[in-house]
Structure formats: structure tokens, C-alpha cells
Amino acid sequence: xxxxxxxxxxxxxxEISLGTVSLxxxxxxxxxxxxxxxxxxxxxxxxxxxxxxxxxxxxxxxAYGVAESLLGxxxxxxxxxxxxxxxxxxxxxxxxxxxxxxxASLEKSLRxxxxxxxxxxxxxxxxxxxxxxxxxxxxxxxARQAGKIRFVGVSIYTEAEALAAMATNxxxxxQIAYNILDQRxxxxxxxxxxxxxxxxxxxxxxxxxxxxxxxxxxxVELSELKIAAERARQRLNVPWENLPTAAVRFCLDxxxxxxxxxxxxxxxxxxxxxxxxxxxxxxxDFLAEAESLGLTEERLVNPALWPIK
Numbered sequence: 574x575x576x577x578x579x580x581x582x583x584x585x586x587x588e589i590s591l592g593t594v595s596l597x598x599x600x601x602x603x604x605x606x607x608x609x610x611x612x613x614x615x616x617x618x619x620x621x622x623x624x625x626x627x628x629x630x631x632x633x634x635x636a637y638g639v640a641e642s643l644l645g646x647x648x649x650x651x652x653x654x655x656x657x658x659x660x661x662x663x664x665x666x667x668x669x670x671x672x673x674x675x676x677a678s679l680e681k682s683l684r685x686x687x688x689x690x691x692x693x694x695x696x697x698x699x700x701x702x703x704x705x706x707x708x709x710x711x712x713x714x715x716a717r718q719a720g721k722i723r724f725v726g727v728s729i730y731t732e733a734e735a736l737a738a739m740a741t742n743x744x745x746x747x748q749i750a751y752n753i754l755d756q757r758x759x760x761x762x763x764x765x766x767x768x769x770x771x772x773x774x775x776x777x778x779x780x781x782x783x784x785x786x787x788x789x790x791x792x793v794e795l796s797e798l799k800i801a802a803e804r805a806r807q808r809l810n811v812p813w814e815n816l817p818t819a820a821v822r823f824c825l826d827x828x829x830x831x832x833x834x835x836x837x838x839x840x841x842x843x844x845x846x847x848x849x850x851x852x853x854x855x856x857x858d859f860l861a862e863a864e865s866l867g868l869t870e871e872r873l874v875n876p877a878l879w880p881i882k
Contacts, residue, residue, distance in 0.1 A: 574627030574850065577831045580772025582724045582745050584655055584692070588825055589847065590630035591623045592776060592836040597633070597640025610638065611838055620647040622840050624654060626847050632748070632774065632834055633686075634659040634697055635678060641685035649687040657693035657748075657774070658682045659728060660713070662703060675712045679721055695726040695748055704737040714743060726772070730875065735762040739769050746772030751830070752780050753805050753823045754798075755874035756867035763829030775824055776834045781876045784820040786813040794880045798873055805866050821849045826860060 576585045596616040599609050610616070620631070620643060631654065633640045641658060648654045660678045663671050682691060694716070696709055703709055704727070713725045726746035727738045735758065738744045747766060749758055755777070766773050779785050780798075788802035802816070809819040824833040837843040855863075872878045 576629075578772075579630075579774075579831050580746050580766070581770035582693075582772060584630075584724070584772075586630040586655060586832045587628045588832055589628055589821070589850070590632060590774065590832040590834050591620070591628050592834040593620075593631060593633045593640035593644065594637045595836045595838045596620070596637075596643055598636075598638030613639070613643070615839070616643050617647050619837060619840055619843055620644065622843055624648070624651060626843075629654045630657065630774075630832055631655070632657045632776070634661075635682060635685075636661060636697065641682055645685050645687040655692040656686050656688070657695060657726065657746075658686065658691055659695045659697035660709070661697045662700070662709075671708060672712050675709060676716070679716055683721070690720055691722045693724050693726050693746065694722045695728045695746075697728050699727040699729050699734055699738060701731075701733050701737045704734065704741055707741065707743075710741055710743045726774075728776075732758055732761055736765065739765055739771055742769075744771060746774060746831075748774045748776055748834075750777040750874070751775040751824060751827070752778050752784060753809075753820055753863060753866055754780055754784065754801055754868050756827075756864060757869060757874070759827065759829075759864075763827075767829050772831050773829055774832050774834060775830050776836075777876075778821045778824045778833055778835065779817050780874065785817045788816075789813065792881055801866070801868055801873070808863065808866060818845060818849045818852060821846055822852050822855060823860075823863065825849065826855045 575588045577588055579586045631644055633644055644656055660675055663674050694713055716722050724745040727744055728748040729735050735747050738747055783798050783802050788799050791799045806816050811819045821833060835846040837846055868874050
């Protein structure tokens with residue numbers, strides 16, 4: 574495992590990091606035997622195997638079901654492992670003051686992960702408006718001053734949100750969606766982040782399973798994605814079963830990325846993802862040519878907009 578500095582933080586993180594949404598909640602493209610979250614003992618085993626493989630960065634959120642408590646049970650005594658959790662945007666139905674909501678979320682996360690301080694706290698799905706108002710960032714800054722959190726980040730969708738986050742100068746890292754079919758932030762967000770020493774953590778390396786054999790089972794509503802996945806598979810020159818590994822390799826080799834999140838449900842999926850470490854880099858020429866594989870339509874690369882449940 575290689576380790577990279579996470580922007581201007583003092584953290585050196587594994588180039589492969591573990592996302593936990595599929596361990597804590599039902600997630601992904603529905604497929605026989607490949608959708609429901611694993612039993613708790615099996616989920617804990619995946620986390621322990623990740624640590625043994627050298628992974629030291631774990632991404633989670635209160636919205637990921639039991640994921641935070643899984644990390645608390647597995648990593649409570651492993652202080653060389655870093656946990657990046659999140660705070661959600663305030664519920665519109667809540668009458669509680671914003672500060673109280675954020676503080677309550679942080680305290681709940683601290684109890685779940687069994688730590689005195691949270692390594693990284695990201696604003697979950699941060700919007701331009703939330704970032705420009707600065708209120709949540711000020712609350713997180715106060716929590717940082719109080720020793721409750723170490724570094725502040727955001728998890729975003731759009732280029733505008735990423736640029737707004739960096740404009741605040743209060744954000745240490747940004748989590749973005751990035752994969753061979755969604756390279757839209759490579760020309761803008763990644764260079765600006767590097768210039769400002771803001772760490773970049775990428776998610777959705779497999780685009781919620783599209784860059785895997787599951788693409789063969791996509792419904793007709795997503796036929797364009799099926800075609801795009803097949804095109805990427807052919808360009809990478811791999812069989813369907815090896816497409817996930819090659820897709821992660823693409824992210825690892827893309828300039829400006831500090832760590833790439835993977836989201837295995839099982840030990841077998843974890844080992845498949847880790848096999849990327851044995852794969853030769855794709856090379857600058859391939860990366861330049863691979864730009865043509867990227868899609869630009871939000872309705873295709875944003876799973877939240879897919880016309881399926």
C-alpha cells in the first residue's frame with residue numbers, strides 16, 4: 574500500500590480508502606445476492622481485512638445505517654487509522670437551532686466511533702448556498718477549536734460546490750465523485766485543489782456498480798450507461814470481471830487525487846479491489862485518450878437522477 578499526504582492536513586492516508594455505506598445500509602444496483610448489507614460479523618471482518626491490507630482511511634456518515642458503530646467496534650483502539658464522517662444539512666422540518674443540530678450530530682458520531690475527537694468531518698452534500706453562508710463551517714470551526722474534530726471537509730456533487738468550498742479557505746479536503754465515465758472535475762476542481770493544498774478523496778469509482786459486471790443487467794432506462802460501460806471495458810481491454818479493478822486503477826493514476834474510496838460488501842470484493850495495487854499504472858498516454866470515455870450529462874453520471882428505484 575502506498576500513502577499520500579491528504580492536502581494540507583498532517584495526515585498521510587492510504588491511496589485506497591474504505592467507504593462503508595454498503596456495510597451499514599442496503600446500497601448499490603439491485604442484483605441477486607449483491608444488494609443487502611452484510612451481517613455485522615461479516616462487515617467487521619471486511620474492516621479488519623482492510624486494516625491488515627494497509628488501509629488507514631475509512632469514510633462513513635450517520636446516514637449510512639450502522640456504519641459508524643461498525644467502525645467504532647473495529648477501530649476504537651487503532652489510532653493510526655483515520656475516520657472521516659459527516660454532518661448532514663439541517664432538516665427543514667426541525668425547529669432546533671442549527672448549532673444544536675450540528676453539535677448533536679457530532680456528539681452522536683463521537684459516541685458511535687468511540688473516540689475523543691473525529692479525524693475528519695465533512696458537510697454531507699454541501700450546497701453552494703450553505704458554503705457561502707458559512708454558518709455550518711463556523712460551527713465546525715468552533716468544534717475544531719474545542720478539540721472535537723481535527724480537520725474539516727465537504728462531500729459535494731458539482732464543480733460549483735467544490736469551487737465554493739475552496740473559496741471559503743476553511744475546508745481542508747473535498748470528497749468528489751470521479752470515475753472513468755465521470756471525469757468532469759479533472760480540468761477545474763483538481764488543479765485548483767492542488768494549488769490550494771486541499772485534499773481530494775474520490776468516491777463512486779465504479780459509478781454505483783455500472784463499472785462492473787452488473788452493467789450487463791442494467792434496465793432499459795439506463796441503456797446509455799450500459800453502452801458506455803461496455804466501451805470503457807473494451808478500451809481498458811479487460812473482461813467484465815476485471816473491470817472494477819481497472820476502473821479503480823484509472824482513478825489512482827489520475828493526477829491530483831489523494832485517495833480513492835472503494836465500497837466492498839464482502840472480503841472477496843475487498844480483495845478484488847486491492848488487486849489494483851498489483852496492476853501496472855495505465856500511463857499518461859492512456860489517461861489522455863481515456864478522456865473520450867467520459868460522459869457529461871448529469872442525468873447519466875449522477876445516480877440520484879437515474880429513473881430507477
